[in-house]
Amino acid sequence: MSKWTAALTSLLVCAMPACLHAEDIVLPKDLTLPTDVSVAIYLPKNIRDFRNPFRSPGGFQTTSAVQLGLSFEELTLSTAQHFFKSSFMYELSGGVPFGLLVTIHPSLKKEDQQIVMTVHYQVYDAGGASLMQRDAVARLAPGSPVRGPDYLGSLSEQALTRALTEIVAELRPKAAKYPSQVGVSVKIDQLIDHEKPVVSGTGFFLNKAGDLLTAAHVVNDCASIEVRSAQGSIPATPKASSALLDLAVLETHAPSEHALSLREHADLGESVVNVGFPLQTLMTDAPTVTRGTLSSRAGLSGSVGQFQFTAPIQPGASGGPVVDLQGNVLGVAVGTLNASELLKTGVLPQNVNFALESRYVTKFLQQHAVAFTDGTESRSSGERPVDDILPAVVSVKCYQ
């Protein structure tokens, strides 16, 4: 039994800087760590770089951050090396052989004045068969004698240690039992957290082939993208993207009867309608419609290609269409003023929202050979009921 193995039990009972409120886990006495099984670890992209830079509460009059902690990825690999001789991050492109695959989805919350780190984990063999899944929990109680500057790192390390201890205690993994293979049977659906999208936004169909437009930041680094509408849910994949314009085209391969046309050169003061799927953690999957005017041809200082509009938007409206009264897209909603930040300066902004002008959208679509309809001709026609527009607008969800 290695020194690390012997130390694990006490570590799990009371690890520095905070004590765990968890039952002890007994490791089999004949189990030697680290084991020789090769382990691939899947972490959601948005959590990999997470770290807890500690900043002094006023002691340092500097613009610097004291960086005591490791990133979550570094922390995971450094913890895993005590359990497995070979462990590495699993990339969606695959191709690297492994004996076991561990998916890790951490979450942090406050509960009864405690900080609770939950690591939901699932273990697969190289053939894609699920071997076990569980939640490993670590808590930081109020009044803990030493929380430590990198208390989130410590808490994460405890939860990870518990998870990996449970895995080796239950599976007793060895290379002979779980030989390394390229995990061809592991599907993306087995890796991601289906319950909670990491980002939600809005999109709209551009053509009858089922291509839709959304904001690029809604679909960055997604392992899986889902499009939801009144007709149900369909998967989507990126077809073209521009970080500079904050635009992305998704293809669904699901023909759509409803698509919005685009109109360039909007008029100042023109009435506009925004359709979006905001606040998806609170609201149902029904679109929200707001009305306003095109209030300025310019956006924030330094911005390019944006106009300002007054129709209210909320988080989750990104990528949604800002349309004229005939239903033609004048722009794509990309942002709003941060009211809470401005409130600190004594200013309360009202209905200051921004959209990328359609002329940049059409240029982007032409660059990537994506079909769309020019709506300039329909400008003289009568007002189109909002209900006609709604079927073309969808909720876009990004999973990791």
Next chain:
Amino acid sequence: MLVNLSKEAPGSPIQLFIYHTVRPAHVDAKNFFSGLAAVGTLGLSPVVMSGEHSMHYELLVNGQKVLRREYTANLSRKEYLNNKAADTTHGLGPDGEVWAKTTVDLFLKDLANDPAVRALTGEYQLYFGTAAASTAAVPSQH
């Protein structure tokens, strides 16, 4: 691309973040907090910490990282000042400040040679041309 750097361009799609971090050497939770306690009780602040100092440069486009560079040096100094005095070197110390300034040229060289940055410059010209001069925002630090 960085000709028109400005701190007053919050709407710019291109943002350059520059920040400094310290990974203190031989500092554990207990004596780190002892140090902080000294700030309160003695009015002292360890303004230059020994350890691994890093200058970070991150070029983002609408929040998406295009280029990230980190330049690191081990600085082993420790000075104490009254915490009411402003630390004009931001915790780097005089020598550390000289080192930090040398990282600007290193970053500019990396920036010029990076294919993703070149592609971004080309895309900016394609959509916005010269009508809107490329302005990269440098947000206020921390």
